[in-house]
Amino acid sequence: MRAARLIRMVLLLQSRPRMTAAELAGELGVSERTVARDAEALSEAGIPVYAERGRAGGYALVGGYRTGLTGLAPEEAPALFLSGVPGALREMGRGEAASAARLKVSAALAPPVREASRAVGGRFHLDAPAWYTRPEAPELLAPLAEAVWDDRRVAATYRRGDREVSRELEPYGLVLKAGVWYLCARADGAGQARVYRVDRFTGVREPGTRFARDTGFDLAEFWRARAEEFARSLLREEISLRLSPAGAGKLPRVTDPRAAREALEAAGWREDTTEWVEDVVLPVESLEVAFDQLLGLGPEAEVVAPPWLRERLAEAARRMAGLYGLRGASGAQR
Numbered sequence: 001m002r003a004a005r006l007i008r009m010v011l012l013l014q015s016r017p018r019m020t021a022a023e024l025a026g027e028l029g030v031s032e033r034t035v036a037r038d039a040e041a042l043s044e045a046g047i048p049v050y051a052e053r054g055r056a057g058g059y060a061l062v063g064g065y066r067t068g069l070t071g072l073a074p075e076e077a078p079a080l081f082l083s084g085v086p087g088a089l090r091e092m093g094r095g096e097a098a099s100a101a102r103l104k105v106s107a108a109l110a111p112p113v114r115e116a117s118r119a120v121g122g123r124f125h126l127d128a129p130a131w132y133t134r135p136e137a138p139e140l141l142a143p144l145a146e147a148v149w150d151d152r153r154v155a156a157t158y159r160r161g162d163r164e165v166s167r168e169l170e171p172y173g174l175v176l177k178a179g180v181w182y183l184c185a186r187a188d189g190a191g192q193a194r195v196y197r198v199d200r201f202t203g204v205r206e207p208g209t210r211f212a213r214d215t216g217f218d219l220a221e222f223w224r225a226r227a228e229e230f231a232r233s234l235l236r237e238e239i240s241l242r243l244s245p246a247g248a249g250k251l252p253r254v255t256d257p258r259a260a261r262e263a264l265e266a267a268g269w270r271e272d273t274t275e276w277v278e279d280v281v282l283p284v285e286s287l288e289v290a291f292d293q294l295l296g297l298g299p300e301a302e303v304v305a306p307p308w309l310r311e312r313l314a315e316a317a318r319r320m321a322g323l324y325g326l327r328g329a330s331g332a333q334r
Helices: 002-015 021-028 032-044 076-080 086-091 095-108 111-121 141-150 219-233 245-254 257-266 287-295 307-325
Strands: 049-052 058-061 154-160 163-177 180-187 194-197 201-205 237-243 277-284 301-305
Touching: 002 021, 002 032, 002 058, 021 032, 021 058, 032 049, 141 154, 141 163, 141 180, 141 201, 163 219, 180 219, 194 219, 219 257, 237 245, 237 287, 245 257, 245 277, 257 277, 277 287, 287 307, 301 307
Parallel strands: none
Antiparallel strands: 049 058, 154 163, 154 201, 163 180, 180 194, 237 277, 237 301
8 A cells, every 4th residue: 555655656746846745645645744754765765755845845856757657557547538537437436546547647748748738637627417416426336337347247136116126237338427327238148238227226246257248339329329219208298389489499498409399390480480389299208397397488388288287387377476466576565
């Protein structure tokens, strides 16, 4: 453990002109006193670490010293390609490997290029989860990630509705979508890959056997096709609408965008129209969901059918009119 930390300290000092004891302690996850001891140990071993005292002091390598310890370990090289999503890597248990890989690459770069890589990190950041959520890594994400990395079968139990099912899976890949993890895997070694929510796994065990990965499997293309298929499968009902020009423009923002655009095109809507759009037949997930969505359009949309949804929105409009009609501008009761 200490040997790895000492190597990491050398690489950190090689990648930056000078670092304070506090900065090194934060990067290495140790105390400043431990940093001082490690710097002394490196000096005794012949590594020219220079310690400068005082408020503006810190640690640096003397005379442009460079180490050849920049080769990537087997677990570090794959993690490097995911280094743009550090949160996801931490959840999969690959955070340290990715950090070490980035540091080694940075140490191997010439100083001008090295500074460019730091500048990019300070200007661009990917924040995958949706707003108003506090994502938590599923308990069994790490072992599933290990199986994906190593092409190893897993014997898994999975919640499906109110029951548990057992499957032997060939895990092909993991996808993080809006803060939710999904596993793409083939069940029992046959058929097409399917999608499983990782937070529904209740048990994962590795039988220890590897599977032969289909070299033609494209995770990104598979996910695109399945996500589109899944989104369409949710739209089980249809409603009929009249929309103002403003309502037509906003419809893709409050309902499924693809379904909204197709419904508007079928109704003959054009972006430059100034008339209400008639006979918009829109697929929706359910009438309850459609009610919540259409409230966001207010008076810019009129439901023609079905009658239940039309009456539900009419009642909501009456309640809102009554609510605002009973209050003056100051909010006091009339």
